[in-house]
Amino acid sequence: MTEDHPESTEKQLTEELQRELATELEAQLNHPLDEADKKRIKQLIKEQVQVSLRQKKQKLEAERQALLKAREEYFVRFGLNVRLQHIVMAVSVILLIVTGLPIKFHEAAWAQFFFRLTGGLEAVRIIHRVGASLLILVGIWHMLWLLTATGRRDFWLLLPRRKDLLDFFLNAKQMLGLTKERPQFGRYSYVEKFDYWAVYWGMVIMIGTGLFLWFHDLAMTYLPKYVLDIAREAHSDEAMLATLAIVIWHWYNTHFNPSAFPFNPTIFTGKIPKHRMIEEHPLEYEEMLQKREQQQEREREG
Amino acid sequence: MKGRVSAAALILTGTLLLIMLSTAHGQIPLRDPNGRCLLECHGDPEFKEETAPGQYRTLYVDYEQFKLSVHREKLCVDCHTDVTLIPHERRPEEIHCLQCHYQGNVVGAPITERPEKYKESVHGKALQHGNPDAPDCRNCHGVHDARAPYDSLSTVYRMNIPKTCGRCHLDVYTVYLESVHGVAVTRGVPEAAVCSDCHREHDLLSPQDPRSSLYPMNVAGTCATCHANEELMHQVGISAEQVEAFKENFHGIALEFGVLRVARCTSCHEYHLILPSDDPRSSVHPENLAQTCGQCHPNATDNVAKGKFHLIPSNPEAGIVFWVSQFFKWLTISVLAGLFLHILLDLYGRLRHKATGG
DSSP: OTTTOHHHHHHHHHHHHHHHHHHHHHHHHTSOOOHHHHHHHHHHHHHHHHHHHHHHHHHHHHHHHHHHHHHSOEEEOSOHHHHHHHHHHHHHHHHHHHHHHHHHTTTSHHHHHHHHHHTSHHHHHHHHHHHHHHHHHHHHHHHHHTTSHHHHHHHHHHSOOHHHHHHHHHHHHHHHTSOSOOOOOOSSOHHHHHHHHHHHHHHHHHHHHHHHHHTHHHHHHHSOHHHHHHHHHHHHHHHHHHHHIIIIIIHIIIIISTTTTTOOOHHHHOEEEHHHHHHHOHHHHHHHHHHHHHHHHHHHHO | OHHHHHHHHHHHHHHHHHHHHOSTTTTSOTTSTTHHHIIIIITOTTOEEEEETTEEEEOOOOHHHHHHSTTTTSOHHHHOTTOOSSSOSSOOOOOOGGGTSSTTOSSOOOOOSHHHHHHHSHHHHHHHTTOTTOOOHHHHHOSTTOOOTTSTTSTTSGGGHHHHHHTTOHHHHHHHHHSHHHHHHHHTOTTSOOHHHHHOSTTOOOTTSTTSTTSGGGHHHHHHHHHTOHHHHHHHTSOTTHHHHHHHSHHHHHHHTTOTTSOOHHHHHOSSOOOOTTSTTSTTSGGGHHHHHHTTOTTOOGGGGSSOSSOOTTSGGGTHHHHHHHHHHHHHHHHHHHHHHHHHHHHHHHHHHHHHTO
């Protein structure tokens, strides 16, 4: 109750303190205090009390939030394997973008600055190839992972379906305010499915053309020059498309949208809080509850 | 000493006799202050000194050429300042152009920063290191016959520069004459590149010097002085975008950021024997490309000739590469427009929910 009405408490406290202090001071000085003195005392006390009350309130609020957070139920959305795949891919893509864009925009002042800072193309190209190796590695890793039971299940759930198209239209209508009905997503929404399949396209183009450029001496022996020219153009253009898609689209949908801003840790911790599960993946949530009930029933029976 | 004096006396007498008997030297006006030098000795084509037993050095001055040179108003003694007596009491000192051509001279000799640049050049350095064959001013500009660079008879007139340089660099000169630039110069095309257009004249530095016009990173810029000139390239019927295309391709970018071993214009087109690609002798003739590219790319085969060179992807002339670049351009634009629209919709929806508390 006290935390909820800090103003009234403060007023009482101030007046009480002021009275006490005024009496004490009058006794000490053996002289009555005038109105201005009393006002000054009141003001000083008020300021002090305000500060301490505000601090107290903030502390209590933080404690309550922490308690709520600790109490909230989490679901495991991504296993360790998927999380590691994502982080290796993220690191490699960032390395590739950072070392690749200055080559594309070599005339820009920032690109020139970058190469001065890093000691020229020879060094940068090695980093780019380290990033490329990681990307190829994660590509192979993902293909192997798709053979596991979890991989097969997720791949099945990631395949595009008719519902995704309907979800998209419903979502657009809902966002425009034409309907109150919101699409009910399963484990993967159409946005997430788009991201997943866009990576396939990007990986095929970037790794394919990148390998031609990396092993150009070999490519030159067996392939006409124009194939290498196409490879270079496609590598440069698709890099731009991928970078923009990641920075604008992927980051907005996962991190920068108002409900997740500024950072959504799910892909790194694997955990998703219950309220987000209900909001973002209601069908999967229901399915999980059903499964849990079924299991509990089986346990009771068994 | 005695022999030389008597030889001079003999010649003097001979010359006087000649003047009296013939009109061969009658063109030299007697009132010309230089007349004495010429009449008495230096006007005689046979006048020479013996530098070593049996070896002679001519001391003849072609006065007609001198009167057509930039120094025609000058007196012999303006430069040969230590000459006061005839016959000379001792061997006159070598003269140097910098006697007059220095900053602040009062005789009105034109002065530029060029002598300073020359000192830094390969020729200047060679001279400093005591190479007796190293050229200084007079080897290119001439001695008594020094003419202005715009004078078509000058040794440093554009069209005469290859010949002037070729006096020492004979092997390069013969190769150059075969090249597209050399042929054009022979035909009298004044815009054709001569030695100094690429190598510079006074600041002629070694290609290893980062300041050199032919330092790996500067080669493209040097060629660009002509090859990026739209008007000029239109005249000779080749694209003015080739240097730009080079800078955009991987060789150009690698070079820009310090990979010096990468190919520049001259790596493929040769240094002096630059020939059009339809000439079978050319290093960039399709038949020879495997070998040319093979200098750096050991596995190069005839496949390197299958495709266009100096591509600018945004230019329809790039063929298939143009279409690939167009495909990605429109793919990127349409995909991003869609994604961006979706983001805006999403933002609008979410903010509206927040506002209405839905």
